[in-house]
Amino acid sequence: MTRVKTYFISLDVIDSTNTWVKEHHDSLDPKSMTCVSAEGQLQGRGRGKKSWSSPVGKNLYVSLYTTRKAPYLHLPHLAQVLSFSCAQVLLKEGIPIQLKWPNDLMIREKKCGGVLVEVISSQESLGLVLGLGLNVNMEEEELKGIEIPATSLKIETGKVWDKQKLLEKITERFIADLQLLDMQGFAAFLPHYEKMLIHRNGDPFRGGKYRGLSGEGGVLIELTSGKIITLFNADEGRTDLESP
Numbered sequence: 001m002t003r004v005k006t007y008f009i010s011l012d013v014i015d016s017t018n019t020w021v022k023e024h025h026d027s028l029d030p031k032s033m034t035c036v037s038a039e040g041q042l043q044g045r046g047r048g049k050k051s052w053s054s055p056v057g058k059n060l061y062v063s064l065y066t067t068r069k070a071p072y073l074h075l076p077h078l079a080q081v082l083s084f085s086c087a088q089v090l091l092k093e094g095i096p097i098q099l100k101w102p103n104d105l106m107i108r109e110k111k112c113g114g115v116l117v118e119v120i121s122s123q124e125s126l127g128l129v130l131g132l133g134l135n136v137n138m139e140e141e142e143l144k145g146i147e148i149p150a151t152s153l154k155i156e157t158g159k160v161w162d163k164q165k166l167l168e169k170i171t172e173r174f175i176a177d178l179q180l181l182d183m184q185g186f187a188a189f190l191p192h193y194e195k196m197l198i199h200r201n202g203d204p205f206r207g208g209k210y211r212g213l214s215g216e217g218g219v220l221i222e223l224t225s226g227k228i229i230t231l232f233n234a235d236e237g238r239t240d241l242e243s244p
């Protein structure tokens with residue numbers, strides 16, 4: 001593994017770490033990995049234009065920044081790989097973590113983290129902004145505003161976690177996984193990633209049945225007609241879906 005220089009920038013309360021990186025990337029080293037974290041976010045963003053609950057001092061709100069030459073073939077898999085890296089670290093800590101396709105971090109069927117990848121495009125290079133939100137020490141009371149079943153490491157394990165230590169471990173693991181992705185593509189992750197998924201063959205999945213993963217990490221869905229379709233992006237509209 002090649003050694004990658006890593007910088008940690010810790011900020012107080014800002015709007016969003018992803019937004020901060022997009023505004024400041026010119027001053028960040030493109031060759032290294034920069035890990036920007038905030039104590040709180042006033043406008044934390046999730047996938048699908050949702051907001052991300054970001055109470056001060058409780059959780060990890062992080063954006064990892066690095067660059068790759070364009071075109072970068074593995075772009076569609078970055079979010080899956082980051083959620084996988086994070087899940088591997090949490091598994092090692094004894095947390096029964098699973099992934100909900102493509103990149104939600106789940107404990108006992110409740111969401112405790114997610115990934116939002118954004119790209120800064122210029123002619124030759126792509127700035128990769130890899131946002132990770134992980135509910136670490138959030139209390140039950142603070143989860144009430146979240147509209148889906150959600151949890152935190154503290155609620156699930158009954159102990160307070162050191163956010164910085166977790167962040168360092170996740171960053172280190174992700175740097176190694178990113179190198180593997182660069183060299184071998186998502187195929188190297190597929191069986192390990194699939195094992196982490198919460199979905200089982202035949203489970204109801206978006207109006208059809210879950211039938212596993214395609215070689216590219218898309219999800220195979222069997223429609224009621226028996227037709228199998230592949231979904232690559234969780235936010236994609238399903239134009240071919242039959243009425244339930």
Ligand code: BTN
Binds near residue numbers: 045
């Ligand atoms: C999701 O919807 O599952 C993705 C959530 C991603 C949230 C993180 S928190 C750090 C970074 N900054 C943001 O505004 N969003 C991401």
